[in-house]
Every structure is written in C-alpha cells, then in structure tokens.
Amino acid sequence: MMKKKSSRILGVLGACVLAVGSLAACGSDSSVEGEVSQGSALSGSIQMVGSTSMEKYANALSEVFMENNPDVTVTVEFVGSGAGIEAVNNKTADIGNSSRNLKEEEKAAGAVENIVAIDGIAVCVDAANTVSNLTKEQLTNIYNGTITNWNELGGTDAPIVVVGREAGSGTRGAFEELLGLEDACAYANELDSTGAVMAKVAATPGAIGYVSLDVLDDSVKALDLEGVAATVENIKAGEYFLCRPFVMATNGEISAQSELVQSWFDFVLGAEGQEIATEVGLITVQ
Amino acid sequence: MKQKSQRKAVVENVAQIIFTICAFFAVLAVLSITLYMIISGTPAIFKVGLKEILFSTEWAPTAKEPHFGILYVILTSIVGTSLAILLGVPIGLLTAVFLAEVAPKRIAAMVKPAVELLAGIPSVVYGLLGIYLLNPLMYKLELALFQDSGGHQFTGGANLLSAVIVLAIMILPTVINISEAALRAVPAGMKAASLALGASHMQTIFRMIIPAAKSGIVTAVVLGVGRAIGEAMAITLVSGSSVNIPLPFNSVRFLTTAIVSEMGYAQGTHRQVLFTIGLVLFAFIMVINVCLGKILKKGEAENE
Numbered sequence: 001m002m003k004k005k006s007s008r009i010l011g012v013l014g015a016c017v018l019a020v021g022s023l024a025a026c027g028s029d030s031s032v033e034g035e036v037s038q039g040s041a042l043s044g045s046i047q048m049v050g051s052t053s054m055e056k057y058a059n060a061l062s063e064v065f066m067e068n069n070p071d072v073t074v075t076v077e078f079v080g081s082g083a084g085i086e087a088v089n090n091k092t093a094d095i096g097n098s099s100r101n102l103k104e105e106e107k108a109a110g111a112v113e114n115i116v117a118i119d120g121i122a123v124c125v126d127a128a129n130t131v132s133n134l135t136k137e138q139l140t141n142i143y144n145g146t147i148t149n150w151n152e153l154g155g156t157d158a159p160i161v162v163v164g165r166e167a168g169s170g171t172r173g174a175f176e177e178l179l180g181l182e183d184a185c186a187y188a189n190e191l192d193s194t195g196a197v198m199a200k201v202a203a204t205p206g207a208i209g210y211v212s213l214d215v216l217d218d219s220v221k222a223l224d225l226e227g228v229a230a231t232v233e234n235i236k237a238g239e240y241f242l243c244r245p246f247v248m249a250t251n252g253e254i255s256a257q258s259e260l261v262q263s264w265f266d267f268v269l270g271a272e273g274q275e276i277a278t279e280v281g282l283i284t285v286q
Numbered sequence: 287m288k289q290k291s292q293r294k295a296v297v298e299n300v301a302q303i304i305f306t307i308c309a310f311f312a313v314l315a316v317l318s319i320t321l322y323m324i325i326s327g328t329p330a331i332f333k334v335g336l337k338e339i340l341f342s343t344e345w346a347p348t349a350k351e352p353h354f355g356i357l358y359v360i361l362t363s364i365v366g367t368s369l370a371i372l373l374g375v376p377i378g379l380l381t382a383v384f385l386a387e388v389a390p391k392r393i394a395a396m397v398k399p400a401v402e403l404l405a406g407i408p409s410v411v412y413g414l415l416g417i418y419l420l421n422p423l424m425y426k427l428e429l430a431l432f433q434d435s436g437g438h439q440f441t442g443g444a445n446l447l448s449a450v451i452v453l454a455i456m457i458l459p460t461v462i463n464i465s466e467a468a469l470r471a472v473p474a475g476m477k478a479a480s481l482a483l484g485a486s487h488m489q490t491i492f493r494m495i496i497p498a499a500k501s502g503i504v505t506a507v508v509l510g511v512g513r514a515i516g517e518a519m520a521i522t523l524v525s526g527s528s529v530n531i532p533l534p535f536n537s538v539r540f541l542t543t544a545i546v547s548e549m550g551y552a553q554g555t556h557r558q559v560l561f562t563i564g565l566v567l568f569a570f571i572m573v574i575n576v577c578l579g580k581i582l583k584k585g586e587a588e589n590e
Contacts, residue, residue: 145439159429159440166527167348168551183349188441188537190527192547203417204425204442 043071044260050084050097053170054246060276065267085111088251094261096249111249116268117282120213120243121175122230124201124220131155133224140179145186163189163200163209175210212281232283327565330558345529347556354559362532363541367514370453375507378461386469387491405459413523416452424448428535441537444526452520457510468502501585508578515570518542541567
C-alpha cells in the first residue's frame with residue numbers, strides 16, 4: 001500500500017521535472033531573442049520638458065514605455081509649456097511638452113508641432129434648462145460673475161448656480177486658461193471630482209458646470225459653444241473652442257530625430273499610446 | 287510542583303509584557319501623529335508666514351501670486367460648530383430628559399434603539415441624504431429669500447445652514463447618550479426629596495435633576511463639539527466648498543473639508559499649507575480635549 005503510493009508520487013514528480021525543464025528551455029530561448037531585438041533597437045534616454053497640465057499623461061506614457069524598454073530612461077520635467085518649447089529650441093531637451101499650439105516665433109526657431117492628444121471640456125447644465133447654446137463671451141461672463149440669471153441668456157428667470165472644480169484640478173486649470181479666467185472665477189460650488197460636478201449639476205435647477213468631455217452622460221445636458229456641439233468630431237475638426245492640443249514639440253521633423261525619439265513617437269501615436277490617452281481622459285488624434 | 291509555579295510565573299510575565307506593549311501602542315500612535323503633524327505642518331508657516339495664513343481671507347493657492355489665507359475657513363469651522371451645538375444640544379438634552387424621566391417604558395424602548403442606530407449611520411450617508419433631500423429644500427428657501435437681492439450668489443442650496451443641520455443631527459447620539467447617563471446618575475433620594483417638598487415633576491426635572499447632572503451634560507456638549515469640528519465627509523457634500531465668509535446662505539469651506547477637497551492634486555507650498563490647516567484643526571481638538579479633562583476633574587471634585 002505504502003509502496004504503491006510512494007511510487008505514484010515519484011511518477012508525478014518526474015513528470016513535473018520534465019515539464020519544468022521543457023518550459024525553462026522555451027523560456028530561455030524566447031528571452032534571448034527578446035534581449036537581442038530590444039537591445040539593438042532601444043537604449044539610452046529621452047528628455048522631456050514642459051507643460052504641467054500634461055503631467056498625468058506624460059508620466060503614464062513614460063512609465064509604460066520604460067516598462068516595454070528596460071534599457072531606456074525617460075525623464076520628464078514639468079516647468080510649463082513655454083519653457084518646454086524653449087528647451088527644445090535650445091536642444092537641451094529632446095521633446096518639449098506644450099498644452100497649447102506653438103506660436104509662430106517658436107516654429108520659426110525650429111520647433112515642430114506634433115499634436116499627440118486633445119484635451120476637451122464640455123459645459124453642462126441640468127436637463128430641464130432651455131438654453132442650449134452659449135458664446136465664449138457669455139460663458140466667460142457667467143464664470144466671472146457678470147451674468148447671474150439665465151434670463152439674460154434667453155432662458156427662464158432662474159439664477160445661475162456656478163459649479164466648478166477645486167484649485168489644482170487639471171480640468172479647472174484648462175477651463176480657466178482657455179477662457180482667460182485664471183483665478184478670476186466666482187464659484188458657488190467647488191467640488192473635488194468630476195462625478196460630484198455631474199451630480200450637482202444634474203440635481204440643481206439652473207446649475208452650470210464643466211467636465212472632461214469623455215465622462216458626459218445623459219444625466220446632464222451638454223451645451224453647444226458658439227453653435228458647435230461638444231463632440232469628438234467637432235474637436236478634431238477644430239470647430240469647438242473649449243479644447244486644447246497636447247503637443248510634443250521636437251526640433252525639426254520627427255523623421256529627423258534619433259531612432260529612440262522616433263520609436264517614442266511610434267509608441268505614443270500607436271495603439272498602446274493612444275489607449276493611454278483615452279485612459280487619462282483625452283481625445284486621441286489617430 | 288516547582289515546574290508548575292515556574293510556568294505560572296512565565297505566563298504572568300508574558301501577559302504583563304503584552305499588556306504593556308498594547309498600552310504603549312496607543313501612546314506611540316498619538317506621539318507619532320503629533321510629531322508628524324508638527325513636522326509636516328510647520329514648513330508652510332515659515333514659508334508663507336503665520337499671520338498671512340491665519341489672518342488673511344484670500345484663498346487662491348494656484349494663482350500666479352498664490353494666497354493662503356484661511357481666516358474664513360477657521361471662522362466657518364467655529365461658526366458652523368457653534369450653530370450645530372446651539373441646534374443639536376437642546377434637542378439632544380430634551381430627548382435625554384424624555385428617555386430618562388418622562389417616557390413610558392414602551393416608547394423609550396422605541397426611541398432608544400433609534401438613537402443608537404443614528405450613531406451607527408456612516409457619515410457619507412448623511413452627506414448623500416443632505417445632497418438629495420436637504421440641498422433642494424434649502425435651494426427653494428434660498429430662491430424665496432434672495433429673489434430680489436442682487437448681490438447674493440446662488441449656491442443651489444449647498445451652504446452653511448445645510449452643513450449645520452447635518453452636523454446637528456450627527457452630534458445628537460453623542461449628546462443624548464451621555465446626558466441620559468448623567469441624568470440617570472442623579473441619586474433617587476434627591477428627586478424624591480424634591481417631589482416630597484411639593485415640586486411638580488417638571489419643576490423637579492428643570493430645577494433639580496438637570497442642574498445636578500450639569501457636569502455630565504457639559505461633557506456631552508464638549509464631545510459633541512469634538513465630533514462636529516472633526517467631521518468632513520458629510521459636510522463636504524452639502525456645504526458647497528467655496529471659501530466664503532460664513533453666512534447662513536453662503537457656500538463655505540470648513541477646516542476639514544479644506545484638506546479633503548484639495549489634497550488630491552495639491553503640490554508644493556499648497557500641499558504644505560493643507561498640512562498646516564491640519565495642524566490648526568489638531569490644535570482645536572487638543573484645546574477641546576484639555577477643556578474636557580478640566581470639566582471631568584471639576585465634576586469629580588463636585589461629586590466628592
């Protein structure tokens with residue numbers, strides 16, 4: 001009885017050893033191949049400098065890129081869009097992150113605008129609101145406290161409840177920057193998440209709020225701005241103004257960059273990179 | 287025999303060591319929290335200046351020229367807590383009197399579990415109820431009151447008053463349970479003497495029993511203050527969270543909600559100032575605890 005059992009155990013053990021051995025052989029084969037292909041293509045470091053708004057996006061990208069290519073180091077500094085483009089033009093950085101379009105003089109100095117993603121913001125009101133379109137000026141005046149009633153905008157006689165995000169939020173930063181309202185907004189509610197803004201706007205008659213375009217749902221009504229609906233298509237066509245490009249500027253065309261930087265852009269504009277953009281709430285450009 | 291007693295001695299010693307370690311664990315936790323609060327809360331004081339933080343009213347942490355004044359935030363916490371106490375303590379105390387003195391046994395058996403259940407409800411549930419029930423009601427009131435006044439910024443019902451009502455409900459269980467215990471602890475002989483002298487039941491309650499239970503009731507109030515000033519989750523949902531002067535219909539930010547709402551993305555000095563707000567809150571709680579200790583000591587002295 002005893003003997004039988006132990007021999008069976010031995011048999012199982014033997015099978016295990018064989019299986020592990022063959023697995024190990026496979027493993028070593030493929031890993032050698034991997035090292036060869038990666039080692040020849042990618043090693044070195046990429047320096048990115050620029051926009052603070054792009055911090056979340058740039059960090060997510062560089063983490064995955066470094067995971068895919070262990071011999072590559074991507075360093076990212078967040079000092080502002082202008083400083084990033086300047087660094088590219090001075091050739092002190094490989095890539096300059098900018099959360100706005102490049103200016104003519106920046107392009108003249110050699111920087112090339114490579115748009116990698118778009119940050120879109122939707123303005124929403126409660127579902128029963130009769131106003132469906134705002135001009136840029138009207139929106140600005142609502143948020144700086146000049147317009148306080150919907151009847152000034154062709155709506156019903158109801159006060160406007162101005163809802164926004166807390167200081168430090170990227171959406172708030174982009175919204176205020178695009179309207180030229182940096183730290184000039186008169187918020188009645190400063191909520192600390194996109195979900196809270198949506199819930200408050202949905203539940204409060206006369207409320208207005210802004211959220212990242214990708215989270216919009218039917219609980220609120222998205223407003224047209226300057227007669228243009230807040231859709232991904234309109235943003236890509238450049239007709240909707242409440243959006244900003246995320247630019248990774250290079251000194252000269254991408255094709256003129258080092259192999260490493262070129263494969264960085266292959267990654268960023270490829271399927272994996274665009275998926276990351278979607279994950280952090282951005283609109284893809286591909 | 288000898289072995290047995292030796293083993294007993296070992297068990298005794300080991301148990302004692304375990305108890306000591308457990309006891310010092312709490313002390314260690316308090317000490318490390320205090321130390322951490324001081325270490326992380328003071329850099330901003332040196333960077334921004336204590337006066338600028340405590341006595342300036344402008345809160346613009348991400349502006350080009352940032353301002354970190356939390357005077358309105360401190361005032362909101364003080365005013366909000368005081369109003370919650372003014373509203374919650376009378377209700378709580380009278381409920382306690384009802385439970386301890388007036389209620390028929392069967393009704394007390396209904397009220398008591400309800401009060402205990404109130405204590406067990408998570409604070410986020412209070413907040414959600416506040417958003418969906420209290421804020422819309424408050425907005426109707428706001429619309430009616432400020433219909434013609436131009437200067438008011440409409441908040442959709444998210445204001446100081448909503449937060450005060452939520453806080454008042456949240457401190458009820460603390461106030462009721464502790465004052466009820468204090469009222470029950472008044473010696474039966476004193477009550478009997480009062481009744482025997484011809485005082486009515488109500489006269490006895492208000493002239494004799496409540497004064498006799500004074501120190502217990504004050505303890506209840508102080509614990510209520512502690513609960514109210516430290517609450518964050520429920521009021522962050524109903525108070526609107528804009529930094530404003532604490533008027534009833536203004537959107538306001540408390541010390542606790544100031545930390546909660548901006549910790550997510552805060553960087554650099556902004557983040558350090560949030561820790562300083564934590565330090566201020568910590569100081570408030572310490573003061574409340576010291577007061578509580580003094581009251582309890584005084585109560586003991588009186589009882590002796």
